[in-house]
Amino acid sequence: MPSLNFASDNIAGASQPVLDAIVAANAGPMPAYGADPITTGLTTRFSELFEREVEVVLVATGTAANALALASVLSPWGLCLCHEEAHIIDDECGAPEFFTAGAKLLGLQGNGAKIDPRSVAEAVDRLPRHEKQMPAELVSISQATECGLVYGIEEIAALGEVAHARGVKLHMDGARFANALVRLGCSPADMTWRSGVDILSFGGTKNGCLAAEAVIVFDPDLAGTLRRRRKRSGHTLSKGRLLSAQFEGYLAGGHWLDNARHANAMAERLAAGVKALPGARLAWPTEANEVFAILPRGIDEALRRAGAVYHPWSDRSLPAGEALGPDEVLVRLVTAFTTTQDSVDGFLNAARSGA
Ligand SMILES: Cc1ncc(COP(=O)(O)O)c(C=O)c1O
Known part of the structure; x- marks a missing residue:
């Protein structure tokens, strides 16, 4: 009798190449806290994948990736615009607000959990510019969305333009990055920084990893505090190589x-x-x-x-x-x-x- 379980992509275990990579990385001593050659090699690997230099910070959950990514952009008094059904607003138990020490998420409406440039522009433009109000600092989109839709490259670029024109940055929650990418058939670079994404939560767990997500930073100004924030939040693994090895197995050979x-x-x-x-x-x-x-x-x-x-x-x-x-x-x-x-x-x- 085949399984009739369609509750989530997280009901699957880890894939064999990921497990093999963990086992291969397990032997012998290696430097701790991400100083190992697997972790350092991963920055090169992700830089090749994204066709530019990127900063890579690994964590074990999507919530940690999102919350730390948001915290590296938002000030405690900053506003993050996202869809009203976004995972960051609905399903993370306030982690973004906690890690940002008070930033607020503002949910916008939109068919299929997509937000559009017009509603982002309207929301940002109607905010009074007074110290009593929280300024918009970030827009966050989920790729794919919580209703299973995929933003096209032009849609992402339009959101990026509207945001950047207002001094606002763009975050992508890519818990299902790979599923969206193969749907569009484009390059990871086109779906992210070339379309205006400043910081990305690159998901691995739902699609084969055991527990591995990467915060990928395209805007060098945002990289500075991320590692400290990760450590301070208790998300820096001492045996970091076993986290990095997952991505090695995940990315190898497509x-x-x-x-x-x-x-x-x-x-x-x-x-x-x-x-x-x-x-x-x-x-x-x-x-x-x-x-x-x-x-x-x-x-x-x-x-x-x-x-x-x-x-x-x-x-x-x-x-x-x-x-x-x-x-x-x-x-x-x-x-x-x-x-x-x-x-x-x-x-x-x-x-x-x-x-
Ligand atoms: C859109 C989205 N973002 C992020 C996550 C990551 O969540 P978790 O912290 O459970 O790994 C999920 C998982 O359900 C998700 O669907």
Whole structure:
């Protein structure tokens, strides 16, 4: 019986190349606290990947990456504009506010958890310039978004322009960076600094790492305090090589891109099947590794009876004109690098039994 668990990409363990890299890095003594050759080599590796010199600071969770990235930009009285459903505002238990010692997140509305340049410009421009108000200092976007959409390069560049024209920096929460990247088929440089991204949370955990995320700094002015902030927050690993080794295995030979392509392909297969279910439809197009399905309650109940696992989702950011009927539910189905065709087909068969 294949797994019918589509609750998250985090239900998967680590991939074999990542585990092999950890085992290979395990032997013998190496300098601690990131002075080892694997960690130092990783800066070169990421610089090649992004086609320029970057500063790389590794942590074990996406929340730490986001909160530390935000803290390196925002002053305690600064404002960060993001979507109202952004992970940083909804799912990090106030870590960004804690690590910034008081900065505030301002949630904007937008279809599919995307923010657009116009609403960013309006929000920044209507802020009174008085010492009583918090100034906007950062815009943060999630790539892919919390509703599974992928910002196009022009969309990122437009946000970057609007932000920079107002002295505001741009952060990208790339917890699903690889899934978005293979969707766009562009280079990591094009999806980030060439489009105005100043600082990036580069996710690894959801797509094959055991627990590894990298803060990638493109704006050299932001790099200075990041390492101290990481240590002060308790996120500097003494055996840093075992964190770095994960990225070594993850990036080698395009393994990370293969994983993401697989997860996205499984999501596409799932989305096609969902669309063919009587009475079902997609809330947003499937652009990465998440399917957001509006299901008749009967199908949802049949799936639960069959042991399928997934989360209900918020309908706050549905497109204009879309709404849930009284007998419909909105659910999120996430695929991972470990998802099999059998799982997808098993899920769809169970759904059909309730149609
Ligand atoms: C958009 C987004 N950002 C960041 C994260 C990272 O979160 P965590 O701290 O659980 O690794 C997640 C994980 O669910 C996410 O979906």
